[in-house]
Amino acid sequence: MFHLELLTVGLIQGAMYAMMALGLTLIYGLLRILHIAHAALFTLGAYAGVLAANAGLGLLPAAIVAVAIGGIAGPLVYLAIYRPLLDKPPYVALIAAIGLLIALEDGFRLVFGPYGLSFDNNPWFISGWMIGGIYLNAVQAAIAVTAIVSIAAFTWFSRRTRAGVAWRATVTDPAMARTFGVEPDRVRILSFAIASMLAAVAGVLIGLLNNLVEPTMGSIIAYKGLAIIVLGGLGNVPGTLVAALLLGVAESFGQTYLDQILDRDAIAFLVLIVVLMVRPQGLFGKAG
Amino acid sequence: MDAYILSLTIFVAINVALALSLNLISGFCGQISLGHAAFYGTGAYVSAILSVSGAPFAVSFVAGGIAAGILGFVVGLASLRVREDFLAITTMGVNFLFVGFVRKQGWLGGEIGISSIPKPMSDAGMATLAWILVAATALLLVAIRRSWLGTGFTMIAQDEQAATSLGLNVGRFKLAAFVMGTAGAGFAGVLYAHVAQLIVPDAFGFVVSISILAMVVVGGIGSIYGVIVGAVLLTLLPELARFANDYKLLIFGALMVVVMLISPGGLAGAVQRLRAR
Numbered sequence: 001m002f003h004l005e006l007l008t009v010g011l012i013q014g015a016m017y018a019m020m021a022l023g024l025t026l027i028y029g030l031l032r033i034l035h036i037a038h039a040a041l042f043t044l045g046a047y048a049g050v051l052a053a054n055a056g057l058g059l060l061p062a063a064i065v066a067v068a069i070g071g072i073a074g075p076l077v078y079l080a081i082y083r084p085l086l087d088k089p090p091y092v093a094l095i096a097a098i099g100l101l102i103a104l105e106d107g108f109r110l111v112f113g114p115y116g117l118s119f120d121n122n123p124w125f126i127s128g129w130m131i132g133g134i135y136l137n138a139v140q141a142a143i144a145v146t147a148i149v150s151i152a153a154f155t156w157f158s159r160r161t162r163a164g165v166a167w168r169a170t171v172t173d174p175a176m177a178r179t180f181g182v183e184p185d186r187v188r189i190l191s192f193a194i195a196s197m198l199a200a201v202a203g204v205l206i207g208l209l210n211n212l213v214e215p216t217m218g219s220i221i222a223y224k225g226l227a228i229i230v231l232g233g234l235g236n237v238p239g240t241l242v243a244a245l246l247l248g249v250a251e252s253f254g255q256t257y258l259d260q261i262l263d264r265d266a267i268a269f270l271v272l273i274v275v276l277m278v279r280p281q282g283l284f285g286k287a288g
Numbered sequence: 289m290d291a292y293i294l295s296l297t298i299f300v301a302i303n304v305a306l307a308l309s310l311n312l313i314s315g316f317c318g319q320i321s322l323g324h325a326a327f328y329g330t331g332a333y334v335s336a337i338l339s340v341s342g343a344p345f346a347v348s349f350v351a352g353g354i355a356a357g358i359l360g361f362v363v364g365l366a367s368l369r370v371r372e373d374f375l376a377i378t379t380m381g382v383n384f385l386f387v388g389f390v391r392k393q394g395w396l397g398g399e400i401g402i403s404s405i406p407k408p409m410s411d412a413g414m415a416t417l418a419w420i421l422v423a424a425t426a427l428l429l430v431a432i433r434r435s436w437l438g439t440g441f442t443m444i445a446q447d448e449q450a451a452t453s454l455g456l457n458v459g460r461f462k463l464a465a466f467v468m469g470t471a472g473a474g475f476a477g478v479l480y481a482h483v484a485q486l487i488v489p490d491a492f493g494f495v496v497s498i499s500i501l502a503m504v505v506v507g508g509i510g511s512i513y514g515v516i517v518g519a520v521l522l523t524l525l526p527e528l529a530r531f532a533n534d535y536k537l538l539i540f541g542a543l544m545v546v547v548m549l550i551s552p553g554g555l556a557g558a559v560q561r562l563r564a565r
Contacts (some may be wrong), residue, residue: 034376084549091554093318094376095505099324099500099544106538223384223494226377234373259392266388269381273366276378280369 005134006252012140014248015147019202020221021228021240023195023202029171029235030191032090033082038199039222041077045200046217047108050117059124066200066223069165074196075189081127083185101222109215125211127198139208146205150198151241156194163190173234220265227272228252231283237282246283247271295412296309298483300523301418302476307503307519308425308512309472314501315510316429316438317465318445321368324500326386327356329469329492331477333390336487338403349478356474357467364466368459372448383494390489401488404413418479422516425472429512441465447511493536502540506547508556517555538565542562 020042027035043064052062081100085093119125128137158164169177170187178184206221207213228247231239247268256269262270277285290413310324321485335352339345367375397403407414440461443451452458481487482503507518521540522540526533551558 032373034373081545081549088548088552090373091314091318091376091509094320094550095501096545098345099502099541099548101541102498102537103541103545106535106541110535110538115512153442227381230374230377261389261392262385263388263391266385269384269388272381273378273385276370276374277366280374 001229006256008136008169009140010249010252011245012143013252014245015144016202017221017224017248017255018244019198020225021244022083022154022237023198025229025232025235025240026191028196028229029237030167030188030213031086031093033093034097034226035195036094036222036226037077037083037100037104038080038195039194039218039223040101040200041070042203042206043105043108043213043215043218044073044203045196046203046213048200049204050119050190050207050213054120055115057237059122059267061118061240062117063201063204066204067197070196070198071193073179073197074192077196078188078192083188089175092224095266101219104197105215105219109176112215114215116217117262118211118213119208120206122211123203124208129145139205143205143209146201150201153193154198159193167191177244224265224268227268231275233282233284236282236284239267239282243283291411294415295483296524296527297416297542298376298411298415298479300520301422302480302483303500303503303523304422304516304519305418305425305476305479306473306500307515308422308429309469309476310500311504311512312429312432313465313469313513314504315515316356316441316445318375318441318448319462319465321379321469321499322376322494322501323363323381323383323386324470324473325492325494325496326383326540327360327387327473328477328496329390329479329487329489330359330483330493331356331474332487333396333402333477334474336481339405339408339482340402345482348482349475350524352481353471353474357471358475360470360473361463361468363470364463367466368462371421379492380497383438383497383548384491387489387493388399390492397488399489401486401491403486404482405485405487407485408482411483414479414483418483421475421479426467426512426516433512437461437464442471464498499540502544502562504554506543506554508554509552511554511556514554514556514559525526 009247024038025033029031048069049066051066053059057065076102080094081096083142085096124138124142128135158168166177167187167190168183169180170182176182203218206217224247228243232243235242250271251263251264251267255264258267306324306328310321331352334350334355337350338348345489363379367378391399440456443456444461446457448458500531503519503522504515506522508514509515525539526536547554553560
């Protein structure tokens with residue numbers, strides 16, 4: 001029973017990682033950029049959510065506000081920071097992304113204070129159910145449902161809609177996509193919007209789960225997200241999702257059994273380094 | 289000299305040595321490392337443990353540098369197996385692993401760290417030693433730049449495939465850069481441990497790696513004098529302007545973004561462009 005509980009907690013954490021890593025892998029697939037600043041949009045979404053909720057909106061409208069702000073801020077990051085650097089060597093965008101993340105995190109600290117904000121009223125935090133002997137609170141259930149719905153919606157979008165086909169064409173061959181009338185820049189803006197909306201909703205949910213929104217809540221997730229997309233085989237969406245869930249579970253077990261020798265947050269990187277030694281292309285990447 | 293000024297000069301020297309040693313790996317050889325603080329920390333911890341248990345400073349000093357270089361060799365060997373994009377993430381992972389491991393080790397002091405590390409000489413002596421380390425590192429970089437080793441590094445940084453097809457053993461060059469650069473960070477760590485006399489895991493966290501990288505890129509990645517200027521400026525900035533200390537990460541982060549957007553070659557690159565006009 002204890003192990004079942006660890007598994008559940010791990011899968012829920014993994015679902016949250018999946019929402020973050022999906023955006024990272026989308027952007028890597030499109031631009032070959034390691035979008036570390038993705039975590040700043042996660043934190044931005046969380047702050048938008050907690051401020052809107054504490055201003056009297058319900059939790060659901062507050063989450064919608066957060067998603068909308070994420071959807072606007074993400075493309076702005078692309079236009080202001082990444083687009084001017086596309087023709088530079090990859091380390092240039094990487095360093096700019098790191099700079100942006102630490103500057104924004106410090107900005108959050110200066111604007112909203114170092115100790116973080118809590119939800120005045122967080123009914124999801126206190127309500128929950130016993131299912132098969134495992135206690136699940138409403139936030140955890142919401143994370144699982146949101147992850148499944150948003151990832152299903154994304155899959156439908158990329159396979160069945162015109163914009164989705166244009167997106168996949170741009171990932172595969174931007175020049176060819178252009179000759180078919182797809183504007184790569186619009187596809188990129190769209191991708192940043194989708195990825196950032198996912199990050200924002202993940203931020204709100206984690207804010208609710210911990211009942212705390214703090215300036216650096218995104219940083220560990222930013223770095224772990226990169227470990228996950230590497231494990232999944234960079235740019236490989238199904239691989240990324242599996243890697244996210246695996247990491248969530250590995251952490252929840254590791255925290256219990258490895259606590260004496262290793263910090264929880266180091267487990268992701270231990271897994272990453274061990275896997276890369278055996279399979280340098282990642283768990284699900286193609287060799288070569 | 290004022291004690292505060294003296295200790296400041298030591299910390300400036302330590303940061304210059306760190307930035308120069310990272311410049312060898314990331315600037316000369318083009319391998320972006322996001323985990324330099326792990327090697328800095330290895331030097332600090334190994335030497336602190338030795339000194340606390342009674343070893344002479346000379347032994348601690350050499351052991352700290354060698355231990356960091358050995359870890360650098362292992363990480364370099366591992367990084368040879370992965371693609372270029374993965375290297376940044378692997379080195380970042382090494383940093384998180386280092387801190388996550390040290391934090392849980394009772395014999396390394398855990399969260400509290402190691403205290404009462406004996407000071408081997410006066411502050412003035414430590415400052416002299418620190419600046420000797422800086423001079424030695426800078427001279428080493430100048431010598432490398434002028435040698436066949438430096439030519440190899442440049443070729444790898446510019447186009448790894450071309451370097452391979454010209455018959456260069458790319459792996460060996462990268463390993464050489466890693467070992468020398470990380471050993472340099474280890475020596476800087478030894479000095480830090482014996483000046484501060486107290487070390488904690490967080491002093492070698494990822495933020496420190498990023499700060500070192502910020503010094504390198506603001507000064508001008510690949511340039512020797514540029515990186516020295518960058519490290520001195522970014523170390524003194526939070527000290528000179530008290531208000532800047534509160535905004536340190538905001539300023540470092542914003543500088544990294546602005547420099548990448550305006551002049552990816554940093555200050556040195558900007559100077560070069562002005563001269564070329």
